[in-house]
Amino acid sequence: MTIFNLIYLSCGSVGLLVLAYKIRSLRSSWGSPRVIALISTVFFGAMSPLLAAPANITWVNRTTGVPNFAALLVYSMVVCFAGASVALVLYWRYPAAEAWRRVRLIVFGYAAVVATMVVLFFSSDITEERQVDFDTYYASQPTIGVLLFIYFAATAAGCGGQSYHCWQGARDGAISARPWLARGLLWYCATGLFPVSFAVIKLFVLVLNWTGEHRFDVLSTAAPLLASLGMIPLVVAMALPAFGPRRPSPSLWLRRWRTYFALRPLHRALVHVNPAIVLVAPGKFLDPHHRVRRQIIELNDWRWALTPYFDLAVGEAATSLARQAALPQDEVAAVVEAAQLRAAGTSGRSKPAQRRPAAEIVDGTDLNTEHDRWVRISRAYQHSPIVEAAVADAARVRAARGSD
Template identity: 80%
Template sequence: MAIFNLIYLSCGMVGLLLLAYKIRALRSSWGSPRVVALISTVSFSAFAILFAAPANITWINWVSGVPNFAALLVYSLVVGFAGSSFALVLFWRYPVVQAWQRVRLIVVSYGSIIAAMIVLFFKSEVDEERQVDFDTFYATQPTVAVFLFIYLVATAVGCGGQAYHCWQGARDEAISARPWLARGLRWYSATGLFPVAFAVIKLFVLLMNWFGERSFDVLSLAAPLMASLSIFPLVIAMALPVFGPRRPSPSLWVRRWRTYFALRPLHRALVHVNPGIVLVAPGKFLNPHHRVRRQIIELNDWRWALTPYFDLTVGEAATSLARGASLPKDEVAAVVEAAQLRAAGSSGGRSRAPKRRPASEIVDGTDLAAEHDRWVRISRAYQHSPIVDAAVADAARVEAAGGMD
């Protein structure tokens, strides 16, 4: 009994958490047929699994005062889940007006099935409480057999229809163009297959019982446990279309941290220009996207502050040395920029009167990725390029010689 309680209660609590999340997330859309169908599907599923725990079965039977009333309650909830999940996918696949023509039939049919189950239950002799083997214990009683048969067929048809329409919907051209939505529908399809398998196994065992074969009864005990696990693909199915598109790419996350650490030495070297603008937003310290974005903003701000102090002789010397070393065009630009920043950022460079360069000579990145790459090249040149060291040193010697004259 302990394992039954553990599985049913755990899965039921997951379903209740999902229900609470969906009610909160969709509270502004109450009244929409799709939302009503969605909330009904999650509610029926969560409470059916929760009430199927043997501990809750005993409590429900005691509170109701009707032996095995929990079986009627749980089975009715399962039928409600099958019908609402079938209606839900029809609302997803078709316009509301068109879907409602079919959903109306589902509501009437499944409502009638639950009503018939209630009548059959109370017409049956089920006075001995059975927590986990109600089906096999009473299988040969005619009214119970019909009760079980319509319950299982309704479950198989409803959940099978859900699985089929979800799978077909995922293949629709309009939906397949939205990969996360298509993945979510495939998981919904898988969710429907669990109750279908459960119903098929139960029907098989019921048929065997009528032929007097009891060796398959153990399958009837295992089938509900398998069906309860459908709550997990249901959670995944509902989460994928919402959170999938927001999921940060692990490779992009790693690349952003690499960019951050590549820019960090240059950022630290120039922070003295205006340390007041350095900012890390609350809660974003470990967010590499935010950290790199702030680095780029601050580096661009410091660059513009230093631009009036750029020395044309430093730029010309760095350009000449870089071209002499046969560097690619991007690397030449990075070396020249790094040399200018090094010279202007030093106390000597900024002690001179500012000489603003023409705006046309100042090149800014226009694409985010290109901007990242440009600043990474500048940072590496600033730290490691011997050409930057040579150009700045030559300019310093020229300036010193001019001062002696």
């Protein structure tokens, strides 16, 4: 019983968390048929595994005083989930008026299924409580056999329709142009396959039970666990369209961290120019996009603060040595800039006047070109022998001029 409780309660709790989030995020759209279908789908999807946990089955049966009433309640929740699921997909695929013409048939049809199940249940002799094997234990009783058959058939039809429409919708041109929505539909398609598999297995075992064959009853007992696991793709399906477009590219995230660490030595070497402008916004310490933007802002500010101390002799020496080394033009510019920063930043002159920090760069600005330029400057500052040689040559020239 422990494993059943663990899986059912875990899946149901996840479903309730999703439900709470959806209610909160969609509260401004209450009254929309699409929102009602969405909330209904998540609600029935969460309550089904919660009520199917053996601990809750015992509580429901004891509270109501009706043996096996929890079985009827769970079956009704699953049927309602199947109906709500396919209704939701129809509202996704079609305009509201057109969708409603189809959805109202589903509402009436599945309401009739639940009503029929209730009548059959209370017409049956099921006085012995069965927590996990109700289906196989009472399958040979005609009224319960019919109840189970329409329950499994309605579940398979509804969730199978959900999967079919999601698959077709994901391939629709208008939807496929929005990749995160298309991926959400594919995950929602997978969600429907779990209860379909559950219903097919249950139907297979039910038919065998009618013939007196009970060797496969263990499949019927385990099938609800499979259906409960459908909560996992349901959560993914609900999350992808909302959070997918906001998710930064993992490759871009890694590139930004590489840029950050490439700029870090130069940033540390120049921080003494004006340490007061160094800033990491609250909550952004692990955001490489913010950290690199701040590095670029601060490096540009320090660069302009050092500009009055740039030495023409250093620039000329660095340019000459870089061209002798046949460096590409962008590398020549990086070496010259690095040499000027090295000479100005380490000179013995008085500290330049403090400047107002540069304006913050707005999120989303494309800084790839600026990133690449500063990375080349940082690498030249750290590793280029030309930078060292240019600074040393300029120092010798100044010393020679001073001795004259």
